Amino acid sequence: MTTKGKLYIVLALFIFIGVIYIDATKKTVVNWFPSYVNHHKIPYGLYVLDHQLPKMFPETEIQQLSIAPYLYLGEEDRNGTYLFINDKIHFGNAELGALMEFVKRGNKVFMSSHGIMLDTLGFKTKALITTNYEESVFIKLLNKTFKGKEYTFDRAFSNHVFSEIDTLNTVVLGNTGYYNADDERTDEGANFVKFNYGEGQFFLHTFPEAFSNYALLSGELSNYAAGVLSYIEEDKLLLVDNYYKTGKQKITSPLKFILGNKHLKWAYYTLLIGVLLFIVFEGKRKQRSIKVLHSLKNQTLAFTRTIANMYFEKSEHKHIASHKITYFLAGIRSRFHLNTAVIDQRFYNTLALKSGNTTENVTALFKYFDFIQLQNELSTEQLITLNKKIEQFNKQIQ
Numbered sequence: 001m002t003t004k005g006k007l008y009i010v011l012a013l014f015i016f017i018g019v020i021y022i023d024a025t026k027k028t029v030v031n032w033f034p035s036y037v038n039h040h041k042i043p044y045g046l047y048v049l050d051h052q053l054p055k056m057f058p059e060t061e062i063q064q065l066s067i068a069p070y071l072y073l074g075e076e077d078r079n080g081t082y083l084f085i086n087d088k089i090h091f092g093n094a095e096l097g098a099l100m101e102f103v104k105r106g107n108k109v110f111m112s113s114h115g116i117m118l119d120t121l122g123f124k125t126k127a128l129i130t131t132n133y134e135e136s137v138f139i140k141l142l143n144k145t146f147k148g149k150e151y152t153f154d155r156a157f158s159n160h161v162f163s164e165i166d167t168l169n170t171v172v173l174g175n176t177g178y179y180n181a182d183d184e185r186t187d188e189g190a191n192f193v194k195f196n197y198g199e200g201q202f203f204l205h206t207f208p209e210a211f212s213n214y215a216l217l218s219g220e221l222s223n224y225a226a227g228v229l230s231y232i233e234e235d236k237l238l239l240v241d242n243y244y245k246t247g248k249q250k251i252t253s254p255l256k257f258i259l260g261n262k263h264l265k266w267a268y269y270t271l272l273i274g275v276l277l278f279i280v281f282e283g284k285r286k287q288r289s290i291k292v293l294h295s296l297k298n299q300t301l302a303f304t305r306t307i308a309n310m311y312f313e314k315s316e317h318k319h320i321a322s323h324k325i326t327y328f329l330a331g332i333r334s335r336f337h338l339n340t341a342v343i344d345q346r347f348y349n350t351l352a353l354k355s356g357n358t359t360e361n362v363t364a365l366f367k368y369f370d371f372i373q374l375q376n377e378l379s380t381e382q383l384i385t386l387n388k389k390i391e392q393f394n395k396q397i398q
Contacts, residue, residue: 008276010238016273020266034087035247036208038064038240043214045247046085048224052216053238056226060234066242070095071255073102080237085208087246088115096120105200110232112205114160121195122166126204128159130178130187139176139207141227151224153209160206161189171195174228176207190226203231226334317378321386325369357396365389 031042038050055061065072069082070092082102091099091110096118103109135160135228159176174192179185195202205228215221232238296373299311329340336354338347343366352359368389372378 002317016269020316023330033247035245036086036206036212037245037247038242040072040247041213043338044213046213048213048216049085049211050240053240057232057234057238058228060232060236060238062238062240064240064242065097068095068243069241070098072239073098077105078102078237078239079105079107080239081110081232081241082241083108083232084111084113084244086113086241086244087208089113089244090115090149091118092119095121100197103200103202106199108203108231108233109234110203110229112208112211112228114158114206114208116160116204116206117195118202118204121197123162123193123195123204124164124166125160126163128177128187128189135178135180135186137178139174139210139224141174141192141224143227145232146227149223151221153215155209155214155220157209159191162190162193162204162206165190165193166195170194171196173203194231196294251384272292281282307371317380317383318372318375321372321378324386325372325389355393355397357393361393361396365393 003373006038032044033042034044035042036044036046038046062146063080072078082099095130099109100120110245114125116123117123119398133136135154139151139153140146140148159178161176165172171194172190172192173194174190176191177185177188191206193204195204209215216225332338332351333340336351338351338354345363348359348362348366352362353355355362368386372382372386375382
């Protein structure tokens with residue numbers, strides 16, 4: 001290897017090591033994506049809640065569900081409290097019907113989401129918009145047990161309230177709103193309600209950030225989250241939904257999985273560099289294979305058969321007969337060195353002597369040639385007769 005080639009390899013290795021060092025030492029960017037996945041440790045994941053639920057409900061059996069509620073509830077009669085926490089939750093008609101039947105039997109469904117659209121139950125939500133230049137959000141629970149304690153949230157978020165509710169069967173459990181720099185309330189609305197349906201209840205909540213890792217680890221919002229979840233009965237099965245999750249991982253290819261993991265990603269890159277170096281060094285040690293060049297095949301016979309089949313399939317028997325006669329005369333000229341421009345009795349006698357046929361057979365064959373040439377169209381039987389006469393002549397030569 002030349003000195004220039006070695007220099008290029010050293011330079012490539014230096015760049016590769018530099019990229020690894022920069023990637024390993026760069027500052028990690030906080031991921032604020034609202035995933036609400038139970039094993040995600042990002043700010044808006046539910047890792048902390050997932051580990052705190054068994055402590056909050058020590059007497060309650062907790063079951064994690066990764067299938068659609070419609071499939072789970074459709075298998076048999078289920079009982080307990082179904083817990084949904086996500087950025088947005090939109091049920092289909094069949095699935096909402098299964099949940100309504102589940103609640104009607106005396107169970108509970110707890111949903112915390114910005115996008116709760118339950119038109120069937122008479123509920124709609126909207127974003128609470130304030131015109132204050134300096135604004136702060138407040139969230140509170142209305143039950144006297146919580147003594148009017150108000151909480152705030154220091155991150156920008158879409159604050160939703162219920163714009164339509166079923167007032168006959170609904171109890172408002174919590175409010176949210178904004179106050180200005182003078183501590184004056186400017187906007188307010190219900191963000192937590194209980195809806196009685198059949199023997200059970202729907203609990204609808206529009207502030208899922210309260211259950212995120214960020215909220216539970218950043219102050220008094222953990223008390224607010226505990227207050228909201230206190231409406232869950234401890235003596236019933238708690239069904240935690242992991243199906244309706246914005247950040248649910250969908251692996252579309254093995255490569256995406258590898259590149260999504262920091263350690264696997266650099267192992268993959270190291271493998272690629274190793275393969276590249278192997279090709280560079282090993283390729284110079286071995287001679288390239290010599291390509292085998294095969295001789296060209298004679299396709300004349302195949303071409304002739306193809307053309308003949310084409311004529312035969314189109315019933316162009318006259319063309320086939322003309323070609324056979326022309327080919328036969330060409331064979332006479334090349335094999336017996338006879339001129340076929342003038343065909344007379346002398347030609348018949350000479351061809352009979354050279355070919356071993358009788359003069360009568362030679363004469364009859366060429367008379368049949370003349371008969372063929374005079375016809376406008378030929379039948380299959382006439383073409384077969386021509387072929388037999390030519391084959392009979394050729395066998396006599398052998």
